Amino acid sequence: MAVAGFYLRRLYTIFKGEVLVLPSRVVVFLFFLVVLFLPIVTQDPYLLRILILTSIFAILAASWDLLSGFTGQLNFGHALFFGVGAYTSALLNLHARIPPSGSIPLGALGAVLAGLIIGIPCLRLRGTYLALTTLAFPIILMGIVFAIPDITGGELGVSGLDRLSRSRVSDYYITVVLMLGLCTIMWKITDSNTGVIFHAIREDELAVRTAGINTTRYKLLAFSLSGFFAGIAGGLYAHFMRIAGPSTLEVSMSFTVVIWAVFGGIVTIYGPVGAVFILFPVLEFLRFWPEFRMLMFAVVILFILLYMPDGLLPWLRDKIEEECPRCKIRNVATRKTCRVCTAPLD
Amino acid sequence: MIIDIIISGLINGSVYALLAIGFSLIFGVARIVNIAHTAFYMVASYCIYYATHQMGVHPVLAMLVAIGLVTLIGLICYKLFIDPIREHEAAVLIATIALAIAMQEIMLLIFTGDFLSVPALVTGYLKIFEVKIAYQQLLTFAVALLILAGVWALLKKTRLGLAIRSTAEDREVANLMGMNESRVAMMTMAVSVGLAAFAGAVVVPLSVVHPHMWMHPLIMMMAVVVLGGLGSLKGSFVGAYILGLAESLVVFLIPMGAFLKGSVALSIMILVLLIRPEGLFGVAFEEER
Numbered sequence: 084m085a086v087a088g089f090y091l092r093r094l095y096t097i098f099k100g101e102v103l104v105l106p107s108r109v110v111v112f113l114f115f116l117v118v119l120f121l122p123i124v125t126q127d128p129y130l131l132r133i134l135i136l137t138s139i140f141a142i143l144a145a146s147w148d149l150l151s152g153f154t155g156q157l158n159f160g161h162a163l164f165f166g167v168g169a170y171t172s173a174l175l176n177l178h179a180r181i182p183p184s185g186s187i188p189l190g191a192l193g194a195v196l197a198g199l200i201i202g203i204p205c206l207r208l209r210g211t212y213l214a215l216t217t218l219a220f221p222i223i224l225m226g227i228v229f230a231i232p233d234i235t236g237g238e239l240g241v242s243g244l245d246r247l248s249r250s251r252v253s254d255y256y257i258t259v260v261l262m263l264g265l266c267t268i269m270w271k272i273t274d275s276n277t278g279v280i281f282h283a284i285r286e287d288e289l290a291v292r293t294a295g296i297n298t299t300r301y302k303l304l305a306f307s308l309s310g311f312f313a314g315i316a317g318g319l320y321a322h323f324m325r326i327a328g329p330s331t332l333e334v335s336m337s338f339t340v341v342i343w344a345v346f347g348g349i350v351t352i353y354g355p356v357g358a359v360f361i362l363f364p365v366l367e368f369l370r371f372w373p374e375f376r377m378l379m380f381a382v383v384i385l386f387i388l389l390y391m392p393d394g395l396l397p398w399l400r401d402k403i404e405e406e407c408p409r410c411k412i413r414n415v416a417t418r419k420t421c422r423v424c425t426a427p428l429d
Numbered sequence: 430m431i432i433d434i435i436i437s438g439l440i441n442g443s444v445y446a447l448l449a450i451g452f453s454l455i456f457g458v459a460r461i462v463n464i465a466h467t468a469f470y471m472v473a474s475y476c477i478y479y480a481t482h483q484m485g486v487h488p489v490l491a492m493l494v495a496i497g498l499v500t501l502i503g504l505i506c507y508k509l510f511i512d513p514i515r516e517h518e519a520a521v522l523i524a525t526i527a528l529a530i531a532m533q534e535i536m537l538l539i540f541t542g543d544f545l546s547v548p549a550l551v552t553g554y555l556k557i558f559e560v561k562i563a564y565q566q567l568l569t570f571a572v573a574l575l576i577l578a579g580v581w582a583l584l585k586k587t588r589l590g591l592a593i594r595s596t597a598e599d600r601e602v603a604n605l606m607g608m609n610e611s612r613v614a615m616m617t618m619a620v621s622v623g624l625a626a627f628a629g630a631v632v633v634p635l636s637v638v639h640p641h642m643w644m645h646p647l648i649m650m651m652a653v654v655v656l657g658g659l660g661s662l663k664g665s666f667v668g669a670y671i672l673g674l675a676e677s678l679v680v681f682l683i684p685m686g687a688f689l690k691g692s693v694a695l696s697i698m699i700l701v702l703l704i705r706p707e708g709l710f711g712v713a714f715e716e717e718r
Contacts, residue, residue: 219695226692378534
């Protein structure tokens with residue numbers, strides 16, 4: 084009993100020292116709690132459906148950030164990974180009868196392959212050239228999808244897939260836990276050595292090469308990692324909607340991902356996730372005025388960008404937290420001195 | 430058949446050239462990737478439709494008014510939404526995407542999603558080797574060439590053109606030489622949107638007007654710009670005709686070609702980029718560090 088009490092107290096101390104000190108960490112903690120325990124409060128299928136789709140797109144937006152935000156390889160064709168993941172897992176499920184637990188990872192591998200295939204020609208391009216070239220790939224694939232309707236179902240897509248699981252609630256848990264897990268992994272990747280190199284490539288590729296780092300390898304790694312996560316999102320989407328259609332490859336799909344990520348704030352991972360969790364449900368609840376939905380979406384984004392060009396979440400974070408000028412540790416904005424080195428904050 | 434292919438290829442090519450030159454001008458001068466470029470082209474088409482059908486204005490007058498109006502709208506959008514955030518490239522990018530979506534939705538609200546059309550300016554056709562060529566097609570082609578020549582003259586012969594070209598080459602030095610960089614950017618935006626509106630006016634009698642008509646030209650325009658080399662006018666011109674002809678070849682010769690027209694054009698672009706990463710006529714410009 085005493086031992087259990089000791090560990091409990093220690094856990095509480097760690098929790099108090101690591102989570103409660105910063106409002107942003109409290110928000111992330113609350114977000115985990117709410118998302119994980121929501122089905123206990125309500126099991127409304129419509130609400131769960133929205134949250135499932137939100138989680139899927141959150142993975143997608145975060146994977147865009149991993150590639151384009153961190154390495155600066157502006158990818159305008161992120162729908163390619165999503166679409167390849169969706170179509171691969173759909174076709175494998177339908178023809179080879181592989182259950183979702185196998186077809187989604189295989190679809191993700193297909194997307195990795197797509198990432199390598201487009202990564203290799205794109206390595207020689209940078210900036211705007213790269214952005215405009217990557218835009219081309221999903222459109223090329225869409226043309227192929229339409230041209231061979233026998234295999235891909237053309238405009239109707241591949242339908243009649245297996246369900247993700249038996250019930251809506253277990254669907255919810257599968258996608259949400261995957262979302263939380265994958266986003267944490269992505270965040271950890273960007274925090275690791277590899278992530279630092281990604282970041283450095285974005286800032287100054289020449290300097291990274293001068294430091295003896297094979298940037299080509301790291302850029303390809305970024306393409307395939309991003310493709311993997313986006314492919315999982317695509318596979319989940321195909322199995323949840325039980326259809327993989329050409330809408331997954333559309334230009335507007337690629338643009339929406341970019342909008343989400345930049346709206347939430349790039350080079351953060353949490354930014355795009357938060358943005359999807361704000362924008363996607365809001366867009367759903369605007370369904371009462373279907374004709375104004377997209378217009379309001381666009382106008383809101385235009386005005387938010389005017390005031391916070393770095394994205395919404397970093398802007399909010401800067402409002403409630405302050406960086407210590409001496410030790411670069413973040414503090415609550417209400418503090419007068421730094422919580423670690425006691426340097427005065429101003 | 431061959432004549433058909435050539436005619437439609439040339440017309441598509443000239444429209445893409447008009448669009449691509451405008452796009453590449455504003456990119457060169459202000460480093461703005463203006464996704465909304467073809468949305469202005471769509472708005473211009475709608476303005477002409479509205480003026481001719483709802484107000485009964487003569488089509489030529491309607492076109493001139495539409496070009497002026499759309500240029501004005503473009504400048505207002507630039508001042509309001511793009512100029513304040515020019516420092517943040519990613520933000521500018523989505524601002525233009527959002528602008529394009531907003532314009533599409535506004536047109537959808539006003540005119541619904543119906544396919545509309547504007548009557549041809551001139552009727553009748555010419556017969557060459559048993560192939561009918563409508564006078565409207567010839568007119569469109571001729572006007573497009575005329576405008577392209579006008580742009581060329583503007584850029585090479587006037588002081589404004591000199592300012593635009595020098596700013597495109599090196600923004601900082603142009604600023605040091607006493608050119609007002611933001612004014613030049615503003616003027617370039619006007620020229621660029623004006624060109625998009627011209628393209629809309631030229632193409633409207635030959636095509637249907639609908640709120641999603643900006644998507645396909647956007648993709649083709651980007652392919653043209655990348656193929657020809659960003660910021661190279663000659664490149665945009667040649668690239669536009671290459672892709673225009675390739676597109677009509679695919680549509681006429683391959684079964685199911687209408688689906689593949691985008692794919693083939695974009696594959697050509699990627700193939701060229703594999704051999705020459707800076708495009709056909711692009712100069713590999715110094716990395717801005």
